[in-house]
Every structure is written in structure tokens, then in C-alpha cells.
Amino acid sequence: MIGRILGAGLFALTRFLVGGHARWQGSAPDPSQRLYFANHASHLDTIILMACLPVSLRATTHPVAAADYWGTSALKRFIALKVLNAVLIERSGGPDPLAPLRDVLSRGHSLILFPEGTRRAEALPGPFKSGIYRLAKDFPEVELVPVYLSNLARAYPKGAILPAPISCSARFGAPIALLPEEERDAFLARAQAAVTGLAERSPA
């Protein structure tokens, strides 16, 4: 309950400060099972992506967050799990760091993933880690939707305390799929290019 009220407040405040409205350019906000993957520049990214989804889809969509950051204090944990509906993973490895994500997908729920693995200061995404490839291989029925988040590195750069009100947007592209014989690196490069391609289409 408190989580939902806090969530509504957080979404409203983010909207007021940076906008972050959705531009559905290649896909529509459907209830089909999805893995949204986006470039990662700030802590607002998850909030903006969740706020872009219709309320009915938020309960079954889980952003992936790093346990070594979001699990470190009671408050961060509360925001991640109760407000943003996140699933935490260990970035440092372990036997199968993707296990919690497989659980979510097996339940038929959707994921929001930042395949770069960390926040970057640049406008364009860096190389993707291989997790998205393995998930795409194990769950071929899940739609892979690229998302480009514009301007967030400027609105809330790494290390900043307060976000600056600079207009941001989330552009949702057409789904991509893993091809039958496709190599890991080729797929990762193609997924990265799908996000970069959305960046070039139009300014914020």
C-alpha cells in the first residue's frame, strides 16, 4: 500500500521534472510477454520505463536491478522491491546469476533489462553483456523490445545528488528476435544497434 502511494508520487515527480513520455515508434503497449532492453544512464531510467507502461502492465513487469546497489540498505531495498517491483540479481556472478530472471519469465511476466550492466555517461549505449542472449535463447517466445532513453545522462548524471529538469523521452522500437543460427556476439551487436538506431531517429 505504502509502496503504491510512494510509487505514484515518484512517477508524478519524475514526470514533472524530466517528462520522460513514451514514444511508441515500433511497438504498442500490449500485454504480450516481453523483455524490454534499454540503454542505462541514470537511476531515473527504471522509474521512467515503469511510468511509460499502462498501469495494468506494471504489476507483471519487473525491472532488473543490481543487488550490490539496490539491496544494500533497507530504504533502497524497499524502493526497488515494493515501489518499482524489481527483481534483484548479483552482478558479481555466482552459480547462475540469471536464475531470478528465468523465474520471472517462467511465470509469464515481463522484464526490463539494462544489458550494459551499469550506468554510462554517454548518449549511446556501450557493449551489451551476454545475459540478454541467454534469456533470448531460453525463452524464444518472449518479445525483445528495444528502448532508447534520451537525455538521461544529462538530467541525472552518475554521482549527482539532484536530478536536473531536462526533458527526456523513452522511445520503444520494433521487437527483434534471436535468429536460428545466430552467434552470441552477432546477436548482442544487433541488439545494441537496435537501441542505437532509435537514438538517431529524432532529437528529444
Next chain:
Amino acid sequence: MNQTMVILIGGVLALLVLASGVGFVLSRRVDSEAGRATVENLNQRIKAWWVMIAVFAVAFLVGKTVTIVLFALTSFYSLREFLSLSPTRPEDHTSVVAAFYLFLPLQYWLIADEWQGLFAILIPVWAFLLLPLLAVLKGETEDFLHRTARIQWALMLTVYCISHAPALLILEIPGYSQNFFLLFFLIAVVQLSDVLQYVFGKLFGRHKVAPRVSPSKTVEGLVGGGFSAALVGTGLWWITPFSPWQAALMALAVVAAGFVGGLVLSAVKRSLGAKDWGTMIEGHGGALDRMDSVSFAAPVLYHLTNFYFGA
């Protein structure tokens, strides 16, 4: 006071109804493809006018504080649009944050507090000096002057200049206390000038004033629209502290300043590689597309009135 209010609101409503009527008739009679796009944009603009005027009317009726807050929000959205189009770097973050969270609220608080001395120098002096200090502490020298100047420009234009409109409310004018009507005079003349320049330009426009800076501005639009707006301003003399001929000169000054503001901001916008400042107001573009003329006209009216009529 109340009767004046009724007349003004009635006048604005009549104008809106007339515009909507014309827009409706045009949408029925237009047959070319290009004409359809123009009329559709015209009707979007008229619809947006209904909303904007409703918002301002409510603020005016409720009173000073709400009006100041409304202008503060307008500055906020304009500043956001300006800085979103300006290429800032992570090293500029502290300056940008100071502009939004410190100087913008403070400037409008000073108006609410009627602290005119500090209101006049907060941004040209204190923000001017503090912003480069915040930037220099980051130790990044690349493009330093450009980066600092962009943020200073953004703050001057979208906060300092626009804040002179609600500051008309705290101007002390001996023998005159209906300052809300002075603000109405400013907004009415500036916005009517924009609208009428657009209308005259669409109907009779042949010669472009500044083809590279603002391709839609024409000599015919400027002259026809500018003088018509000044004429309406003159007709509003009875709500201002001015005599009819003084009101005419003031309205002309407001129209001229507004035109220059539109031109200069169009050049700024184009130098940043954009056609509109944003997408907030359908048919118009961003908030700053609507406030560009006000940002130049408000300080001009404020200071001319203060100089010739102030206490």
C-alpha cells in the same frame, strides 16, 4: 473593478468564440492539401488558446500569489525547454541544478515578497557570478565560455525576463492600484500582436522580414498585425495608468519588443538546431514558443512604466 473584469473577460471570450467560428468555417471550405494542414494547425492553436486563457483567467481571478506561481511554472517549463536543447555536459550539472532549484524559486519569491531591489539584481549580478564559479570548480575548461554563457542566457531569458510580467503586479504607480490590468494589457497586446501578425502574414504576406531566421515572418504581417495590436492596446488605455496617446506609445513599444524577442529566440532556436522549443502546447510548439515575445516585451513595459509613471 468587477465591472472592468467582466468587460475584459467578455471581450476575450468573444474573440475566442469568433476565432473558433472562423476556424470551423475554414475547415469546411478548405480543399487543397496544403490548406488543410494550415487550417488544422490553426484549429489546434485556437484550441490551445482556450486552455491557456482559461488557466490565466483562473490565476488572475484567484489573485497575486497564484498568478506568480503560474508565471514561475511558465519559467520552469521554458527553462527546461531551453536547457534541454542546449548541449550541456555532466560538469554543468551543478550550475543547471542551481538555476532550477535556487534562482528560479528565489526570483519569484522576491516578487511575492515585493523585494524589488534584489529582484532586479538577483540574476544579472548574483547568478551571473555564481554560475561560472560552480562550473569552474569542476575543472573542465573545454567550451567553458560557451557552456557558462548558455546557462546564463537561459536563466536571464526564461526566468529574469519573463518574471518582469508578474512583477508588474508589485510596481508602485501613484494614483493607480489595478496592476492586474497592466499585466492584462501586456499579455493582451503581446499575444494579439503574435496572433495578428500570423493572420496578416497568412492573408497578405509576400515579403519575408528575415528569411533565414524566421521564414514565417513577413513585412505585411509585421505591419498589419503590429499596428492592429497597438490599436487594440490604445483602446485599452482606460484600464492602464496611461492616457490614450501614452497607451498607444506603450503598446507600440510592447509590439516592437515582442517582435524582436520572437526574432532573437528564433535565431537562438535555430542555432541549437531545432524548429520548435518543445511539444507541450499542441499547434504552437513549446511553452517558450509562446513566451518568446513576452520575454522581451515584459522588461520593456516594466521599466518604461517604472521610469515614467513609477513612484
